Amino acid sequence: MTMQSASGHALAVFDPPDGEALPDPLAGSDAAELDARAVSAWFGERKVLDRVSLTMAAGQVTALIGPSGCGKSTFLRILNRMHEMVPTASLAGQVLLDGSDIYDPGRRVTLARRHIGMVFQKANPFPAMSIYENTIAGLKLAGIKASRVEKDFLVEDSLRKASLWDEVKDRLHQPGGGLSGGQQQRLCIARSLAVSPRVLLMDEPCSALDPTSTRRVEETIASLRDQVTVVIVTHNMQQAARISDTCAFFLAAQNDPGAIVEHGPTEAMFNYPQDERTSDYVNGRFG
Amino acid sequence: MSTVLPGTRAAEAQDVPRPLQQLLEQQDYLFRAVTRVGGGIVLAVMALVGLFLAGNGIGAIGEVGLGTFLTTQNWAPETNDFGIAAVLWGTVQIAAVALAVAMPLALGTALFITEVATGWLQKSLTSLIDLLAAVPSVVFGLWGAYMLQPNVVDFSKWLSTWFGWIPFLQVDGVDPGSPLRDTVPYTASAFIAGLVVAMMIVPIQTSIMTESFRRAPTGEREGAYALGATRLGMIGTVVLPFGRGGIIGGTMLGLGRALGETIAIYLIISPVYAINFHVLEKGANSIAAMIALKYSESNESAMGALMAAGLTLFVITMLVNITASAIMARSRSGAESEG
Numbered sequence: 001m002t003m004q005s006a007s008g009h010a011l012a013v014f015d016p017p018d019g020e021a022l023p024d025p026l027a028g029s030d031a032a033e034l035d036a037r038a039v040s041a042w043f044g045e046r047k048v049l050d051r052v053s054l055t056m057a058a059g060q061v062t063a064l065i066g067p068s069g070c071g072k073s074t075f076l077r078i079l080n081r082m083h084e085m086v087p088t089a090s091l092a093g094q095v096l097l098d099g100s101d102i103y104d105p106g107r108r109v110t111l112a113r114r115h116i117g118m119v120f121q122k123a124n125p126f127p128a129m130s131i132y133e134n135t136i137a138g139l140k141l142a143g144i145k146a147s148r149v150e151k152d153f154l155v156e157d158s159l160r161k162a163s164l165w166d167e168v169k170d171r172l173h174q175p176g177g178g179l180s181g182g183q184q185q186r187l188c189i190a191r192s193l194a195v196s197p198r199v200l201l202m203d204e205p206c207s208a209l210d211p212t213s214t215r216r217v218e219e220t221i222a223s224l225r226d227q228v229t230v231v232i233v234t235h236n237m238q239q240a241a242r243i244s245d246t247c248a249f250f251l252a253a254q255n256d257p258g259a260i261v262e263h264g265p266t267e268a269m270f271n272y273p274q275d276e277r278t279s280d281y282v283n284g285r286f287g
Numbered sequence: 288m289s290t291v292l293p294g295t296r297a298a299e300a301q302d303v304p305r306p307l308q309q310l311l312e313q314q315d316y317l318f319r320a321v322t323r324v325g326g327g328i329v330l331a332v333m334a335l336v337g338l339f340l341a342g343n344g345i346g347a348i349g350e351v352g353l354g355t356f357l358t359t360q361n362w363a364p365e366t367n368d369f370g371i372a373a374v375l376w377g378t379v380q381i382a383a384v385a386l387a388v389a390m391p392l393a394l395g396t397a398l399f400i401t402e403v404a405t406g407w408l409q410k411s412l413t414s415l416i417d418l419l420a421a422v423p424s425v426v427f428g429l430w431g432a433y434m435l436q437p438n439v440v441d442f443s444k445w446l447s448t449w450f451g452w453i454p455f456l457q458v459d460g461v462d463p464g465s466p467l468r469d470t471v472p473y474t475a476s477a478f479i480a481g482l483v484v485a486m487m488i489v490p491i492q493t494s495i496m497t498e499s500f501r502r503a504p505t506g507e508r509e510g511a512y513a514l515g516a517t518r519l520g521m522i523g524t525v526v527l528p529f530g531r532g533g534i535i536g537g538t539m540l541g542l543g544r545a546l547g548e549t550i551a552i553y554l555i556i557s558p559v560y561a562i563n564f565h566v567l568e569k570g571a572n573s574i575a576a577m578i579a580l581k582y583s584e585s586n587e588s589a590m591g592a593l594m595a596a597g598l599t600l601f602v603i604t605m606l607v608n609i610t611a612s613a614i615m616a617r618s619r620s621g622a623e624s625e626g
């Protein structure tokens with residue numbers, strides 16, 4: 001693969017000739033719509049999601065809320081094919097990225113995951129790497145060669161987007177594990193952004209963070225709006241209300257698989273919920 | 288309402304660290320005593336072995352002088368003409384062959400067990416490796432001499448025919464053009480002994496590496512996959528860096544075993560007391576094998592010489608093992624503080 005600096009900003013990368021249906025992740029691509037259709041999930045015999053359909057509009061922030069164990073993480077992990085890493089896991093349905101199914105047998109898993117990045121609940125920087133190397137780890141993993149200048153640019157750009165640049169610019173070559181928890185989480189966000197994903201999935205990214213770091217991450221998400229489609233799982237109702245455009249409420253009855261009870265614009269979900277259970281949940285009157 | 292305290296420091300307080308002591312519970316006291324005795328015994332045995340070897344061997348070294356002892360190749364204590372050079376060289380040579388073969392094999396096996404195999408295959412491979420570690424070395428020696436050697440000499444011959452231009456793969460005294468299948472010059476070599484030792488150290492290396500690869504946390508693994516990593520890419524960025532201590536430590540422990548291996552080498556080599564650079568060529572030796580060979584026919588002064596050889600081996604293996612455990616301890620604590 002080759003890499004070129006296009007328009008001094010976006011890094012253009014050309015695909016191997018075997019022809020992929022998806023545009024390349026680093027081609028400065030825009031936010032994409034993600035559309036889950038009738039997604040069900042099982043762990044072994046146990047069904048944990050039942051025909052969940054949800055459209056996550058391009059360039060918007062979608063929040064997934066709901067009580068513990070109702071399948072939010074499972075749903076999120078299905079959206080970038082991480083679910084299948086669990087040996088007993090299986091699923092049904094489709095996940096369409098700009099109209100084409102990421103589970104299509106002719107599709108490469110690695111490419112789908114590069115288009116649809118993920119930030120985990122627990123920050124997971126690569127301990128053997130410096131902050132600098134961590135940020136562009138995705139390039140190395142994709143086998144993309146880049147010049148020193150391009151790398152420097154990408155590192156600064158990604159760290160700025162994750163509002164971490166000012167804190168680490170003087171120690172880029174120190175280990176990523178030496179940062180505070182909140183900084184590590186923002187490093188992980190920067191790492192995901194460096195491969196220019198079209199969708200960014202976040203599973204409770206702030207649950208281990210202090211209020212200040214949380215605010216920083218929220219600002220980052222707000223600044224990503226329009227560039228990336230964000231899907232975020234959160235237990236913090238205020239956070240969901242603050243940052244999301246649309247909201248989906250998941251619920252699982254005792255021993256039943258989880259499903260979406262209600263979804264819609266965040267404003268409406270919080271102020272005029274249609275379903276009583278949603279109303280109870282968003283107002284904190286729930287289990 | 289919160290109470291706001293004035294920001295003053297009590298001037299009368301002594302601001303020095305105070306001694307911290309705790310009264311031990313009887314159980315803990317007993318436990319400490321038992322573990323101390325256990326640890327003490329281990330240390331004492333080590334020290335006694337070292338002292339015993341030193342006490343008996345240093346005299347012999349003194350008789351010929353340290354310089355002569357280290358550089359002489361011959362082993363003839365009767366005429367006071369003996370030195371460690373040839374057997375030490377042979378020991379290192381066999382260990383090097385063993386390591387060069389065992390290291391990649393163990394690394395591949397460990398990666399296969401942790402990263403590729405699943406379910407029953409993973410479980411049975413793990414126990415098979417542990418089983419292999421329990422096979423006595425004399426069995427390996429017999430297998431090497433009667434099963435491996437006849438089958439591997441043709442490979443030795445092929446190697447030296449095609450790669451003989453590399454000095455240490457050269458074999459003297461054979462005519463490569465000869466149509467006869469003359470494999471005798473390729474038997475009983477350091478190469479074959481090294482192969483057998485490799486088979487013996489693969490299990491321990493594999494199990495140490497497997498254990499260290501398993502410690503690579505799921506979070507970091509998934510982080511790599513979520514960036515679009517292939518399995519190989521994930522192994523390179525997460526598993527191998529996490530397992531580095533295990534790779535180095537396992538390799539070094541294997542090296543320690545290879546250096547001290549006795550009976551398997553004894554059964555295979557035909558001993559020579561000269562430095563032989565050609566690994567594929569008949570004739571090799573090692574300190575441990577020489578001690579086993581000479582022990583029964585030695586009088587008191589010859590015994591002293593053997594003790595000196597034993598002391599050399601003891602010191603070398605100690606150094607290797609100490610380095611190995613230091614590396615493992617350091618990288619383990621490093622991984623933990625970072626995780």
Ligand SMILES: Nc1ncnc2c1ncn2[C@@H]1O[C@H](COP(=O)(O)OP(=O)(O)OP(=O)(O)O)[C@@H](O)[C@H]1O
Pocket residue numbers: 043048066067068069070071072073074075086
């Ligand atoms: N690896 C797994 N193996 C078996 N069952 C699992 C596994 N992971 C999750 N589950 C089950 O799937 C269901 C949904 O779990 P999931 O993690 O998606 O819930 P969640 O909504 O993310 O909960 P939380 O808010 O606590 O994170 C739960 O009942 C859980 O027990």
Ligand SMILES: [Mg+2]
Pocket residue numbers: 072073074203
């Ligand atoms: Mg979850």
